[in-house]
Amino acid sequence: MDRTLIQELLEVVEQAAIASAHLTGLGKKDEADAAAVEAMRTRMGSIAMQGRIVIGEGERDEAPMLYIGEEVGSGTGPGVDFAVDPCEGTNLCANAQDGSMAVLAASDRGGLFYAPDFYMKKLAAPPAAKGKVDIRKSATENIAILSEVLGLAPSELTIVVMDRARHKGLIAEIRATGARVKPISDGDVQAAIACGFAGTGTHCLMGIGAAPEGVISAAALRCLGGHFQGQLVYDPAVAQTSEWADYTKEGNIARLNDMGITDVDKVYEAEELASGENVVFAGSGITPGLLFKGVVFEADCTRTSSLIISSLDRSARFTDTVHIKEGAKSIALR
Numbered sequence: 001m002d003r004t005l006i007q008e009l010l011e012v013v014e015q016a017a018i019a020s021a022h023l024t025g026l027g028k029k030d031e032a033d034a035a036a037v038e039a040m041r042t043r044m045g046s047i048a049m050q051g052r053i054v055i056g057e058g059e060r061d062e063a064p065m066l067y068i069g070e071e072v073g074s075g076t077g078p079g080v081d082f083a084v085d086p087c088e089g090t091n092l093c094a095n096a097q098d099g100s101m102a103v104l105a106a107s108d109r110g111g112l113f114y115a116p117d118f119y120m121k122k123l124a125a126p127p128a129a130k131g132k133v134d135i136r137k138s139a140t141e142n143i144a145i146l147s148e149v150l151g152l153a154p155s156e157l158t159i160v161v162m163d164r165a166r167h168k169g170l171i172a173e174i175r176a177t178g179a180r181v182k183p184i185s186d187g188d189v190q191a192a193i194a195c196g197f198a199g200t201g202t203h204c205l206m207g208i209g210a211a212p213e214g215v216i217s218a219a220a221l222r223c224l225g226g227h228f229q230g231q232l233v234y235d236p237a238v239a240q241t242s243e244w245a246d247y248t249k250e251g252n253i254a255r256l257n258d259m260g261i262t263d264v265d266k267v268y269e270a271e272e273l274a275s276g277e278n279v280v281f282a283g284s285g286i287t288p289g290l291l292f293k294g295v296v297f298e299a300d301c302t303r304t305s306s307l308i309i310s311s312l313d314r315s316a317r318f319t320d321t322v323h324i325k326e327g328a329k330s331i332a333l334r
């Protein structure tokens with residue numbers, strides 16, 4: 001992977017965001033997702049690379065495109081592994097709520113953890129807290145550490161937690177410390193990455209989300225020097241999701257073992273979830289969010305707002321692009 005890929009990946013997420021944005025607020029989450037998937041795959045197809053999807057829209061028999069193992073790109077050039085979420089926050093897009101975005105992480109071959117379609121307990125925090133907070137500690141302990149390293153009273157901290165039944169106890173514990181809780185319905189990738197930047201009003205992500213999204217978050221935070229740890233969740237009693245109504249803890253452990261994951265309680269550091277020498281995160285806003293604006297359609301152009309975080313040159317690039325339409329007569333400066 002080299003830096004020429006950065007521009008290509010920017011265009012990949014821009015195109016996916018535009019495609020999904022056309023379906024914002026229509027209440028059609030699957031169609032919004034499918035539009036982003038197709039646009040992402042099409043743009044990836046014209047990149048000179050031997051791309052491979054390691055985290056995608058599902059297994060080959062479930063997903064028509066961007067399935068796990070699918071080869072993307074021209075077939076010649078550098079080997080690149082991808083974790084993609086063409087429409088992260090499908091509900092948010094369908095309901096025209098803030099925070100949906102087209103995202104991907106890219107790394108050299110073998111550079112991304114092949115996260116199974118499981119849940120993951122996550123802890124994301126700013127660079128100042130890296131290695132000081134720990135997913136093995138309690139929320140109370142981690143909030144005390146955050147308060148210390150950030151120089152903020154607990155009541156000045158905002159902890160993002162997904163608004164799920166499984167987090168009832170966690171939310172109560174956080175509140176008992178005096179820290180503020182920001183429950184979110186969807187979109188823990190945005191919340192995790194927001195911890196990597198000061199001024200976003202987000203100081204920590206705690207709780208359980210999807211493991212594939214955890215790898216994408218880890219890639220971004222690794223490049224930013226932020227803190228990210230993940231630990232797979234396999235007990236239906238912990239995940240408390242209807243999707244696992246017929247699953248058992250023992251059955252899930254066996255599934256993980258079949259995937260070659262024997263230490264099912266392992267705590268993964270960001271550098272293990274995104275271990276490649278070169279790692280890139282790319283995201284483009286579908287609806288407005290903490291990291292960037294959403295897609296804006298104008299008569300003579302379409303505007304996208306994106307972020308590329310790269311270990312290649314240790315940079316975070318915020319890019320607003322004006323996609324000029326044929327015969328444009330009037331384009332506002334911004």
Ligand SMILES: O=C(COP(=O)(O)O)[C@@H](O)[C@H](O)[C@H](O)[C@H](O)COP(=O)(O)O
Pocket residue numbers: 085087088089090091162164185186187188189208209210213241
């Ligand atoms: O909120 C999310 C939705 O992702 P997507 O399906 O691509 O729109 C993700 O950011 C979350 O990480 C994850 O999907 C969610 O935490 C899963 O939890 P649940 O909804 O309880 O199954």
Ligand SMILES: [Mn+2]
Pocket residue numbers: 085087088089213
């Ligand atoms: Mn997602």
Ligand SMILES: [Mn+2]
Pocket residue numbers: 033085086087088089090
């Ligand atoms: Mn998605």
